[in-house]
Amino acid sequence: MATQGAILSIAGLSVSYGTVHAVRQLDMEISEGETVVLLGANGAGKSSTLNAIVGLAPRSGGRLVFAGEDITRKPTEAIIRSGLALVPEGRRLFSNMTVRENLRLGAAALSTVEFDRERQALEDMFPITRRRAHEQAGLLSGGEQQQVAIARALLARPKLLLLDEPSLGLAPIIVNTIFEIIAELKRRKVTILLVEQNAERALSIADRAYVLAQGRLELSGAAGSINATTLEKAYLGEREHA
Template identity: 70%
Template sequence: MSSLGNQKDSSASPANPAAEVILRATGLAVAYGAVEAVRNLDLEVAAGEIVVLLGANGAGKSSMLNAIVGLSPRVGGSITFEGHDITRKSTEMIVRSGISLVPEGRRLFSNMTVRENLRLGGAALGLAEFEREFERLHDLFPILRKRADSQAGLLSGGEQQQVAIARALVGRPRLLLLDEPSLGLAPIIVNRVFEIIEELRRRKVTILLVEQNAERALKIADRGYVMSNGVVEAAGRAADLQTSAIENAYLGTAGA
């Protein structure tokens, strides 16, 4: 375990020292009653980075993402976004500040159309501006044009995941949180999801990713954090985290 500690101490900062840190969690704690989900967590995400959170089920990864947008009970520490303290802001204010979450399970409104789901994601936009953004996303998500007027609940799981990501992007967030985007999808659709994430990287979208497919996630990420029982056990550049130490701590025993 000492090697994990060394990784955490030496490589927890952004890969590009010149990049602006836009998200910083310091000593963050999340608890559900007496159950501590996250304890004393420090994390940074710089502009243009993809940072991945890894760990077994129950490690605290989703609680961390939800805490950033005010959906999990934060009981300690602080979160700043673009230099502003958002620790006690409402979810609505956090989203309006430029952070969007694609939750695990997608959580689309199944009885609403694809267009209507995206309109909710772009609620702060005027109608004309929303239509421009909707059109702009067509090249990345062709499903938007093909199924714009279809009920979201009638789409396949892979189509729904694309709509969920598009809904989060339509408001032009400066930080995108992705919670298990490949969960439960067929391998060919998983490939498509990772293609989308790689294209978002090329478009300089900043991403904090929770992903069960650790090997694929580390290949596209700049840096990663490995969580266990609510704490960070290792942190570093993604390439450095592909080691026997990580396999022993995480990959060999459990999924995300």
């Protein structure tokens, strides 16, 4: 029952770690060019959802269709190569490797020529990746590392970009930079699924939102229709019966 134009449709996704059910029966859909935010309190299952989409978390049920292809049983590397990119929580750069090497890791499917072209385009957007290309990524500040991580994910021109808490642990002024980058990506029509703790900022940038509580979908709708009151109710697990 995938809608026309849906780049990713999730039906009945469940994620369990042993007896702990992180995500239960989640239905979700993202259309091309959309910016969708996934909100929820700590432990609501947001990161588990992202990881399950790319096959890094154990899926105990459900079906995932990405760009018209069933990716439910595909291994992670095949899913990534089919056009999904994940910027994991905590950035997860390879701290011993140089910035340039980190970027190359995002371009496994590209030829050297393509890599150089994409890299140069990205260096204009993320000057840090040019200025500090040959330094160890671990020596960069948190905000700089986040920029490199996003640049790495964008290198392969993904059909859908998954961002897991990009502002986590960053100074407020750096958080502004990161949200400016996300806004710029939105202007460039990159399809984004964003997981964020900073609900207010995320909603201001997103087209639509999904709210999880204890692994269940509590609320979904246009970003503008969700305000502090509805959000608070959803966080507390009070299902909206409208």
